Amino acid sequence: DIQMTQSPSSLSASIRDKVTITCRASQSINTYLNWYQQRPGKAPKLLIYAASSLQSGVPSRFSGSGSGTDFTLTISSLQPEDFATYYCQQSYSIPLFGPGTKVDVK
Amino acid sequence: QVQLQESGPGLVKPSETLSLTCAVSGGSINNYYWSWIRQPPGKGLEWIGYISYSGSTNYNPSLKSRVTMSVDMSKNQFSLKLRSATAADTAVYYCARDKSVARSFMGWFDPWGQGTLVTVSS
Secondary structure (H helix, E strand, O other): OOOEEEEOOEEEEOOOOOEEEEEEEOOOOOOOEEEEEEOOOOOOEEEEEOOOEEOOOOOOOEEEEEEOOEEEEEEOOOOHHHOOEEEEEEOOOOOEEOOOEEEEEO | OOEEEEEOOOEEOOOOOEEEEEEEEOOOOOOOEEEEEEEOOOOOOEEEEEEEOOOOEEEOOOOHHHEEEEEEHHHOEEEEEEOOOOHHHOEEEEEEEEOOOOOOOOOOEEEEOOOEEEEEOO
16 A cells, blocks of 8 residues: 655744645655645645646645655745645545645744 | 535434535536545544546445445435444545546545534444
C-alpha cells in the first residue's frame, strides 16, 4: 500500500512569508498528487491537482511541484486567510490523504 | 454552481447502520463520479468510496465489507450506508464530486458538501 507523509506537521509563519510544505509518497505516484486547504469547521478545498495545476479560482500565490515521490506546495506570500491545515492526497491508486500540515500565526 | 448537501441522522447506535444522503443542486448528477469522505474529530481525511452516475462503485478496502453506495438519478442524489457502526465510525462525513467530467475516476475532489457530524453512541 502507498503511504503518504507530510512535513512539517505544523509551522508558524507571518503574513507575507513564503511557506513550503512537503509531501512524500512511499512509492512513485507520477504526478497523481493533489493539495487541499481546510479551514477550521469547513470542508476541504481543492487548491492544486495533478501536482502542479492550479484549480480555478485559487489565488496564484499557491503553486505545486514535484513528481514521482516528492512534492511541494508553496505559498509565495502568506495572507491572513491562508492560516489553515493543508493536506496532500494521492490519486494514483485508492485515494489516500496525507496527515496534514497546520499553518498558524507566528 | 453545483452545491452538495449531506443529510441524515446525527446519532447512530453501535451495531446499527449509518445512512446518509447527498443532494446535488445547481447541476446534474449525470456524467460524474461522486465520493464519500470522512474525518474523525481532530483527525485526518479518509476516502470511503465512490459511485458513478451509472452506478459503478469502488470502495476503500478498509471499509468495503460494510459499505454500500447508491445513486438516485430522479432525485439527483446519492447515498451511503455503513453497516455495523462502531464508535470508530464517529466522524464528519463529506460528499464530494470529481472535479471533471471524465470517462474514469480521477480522484480530484471539488466541490465538497459542508459535512455532517455522525456520532456512534448508545
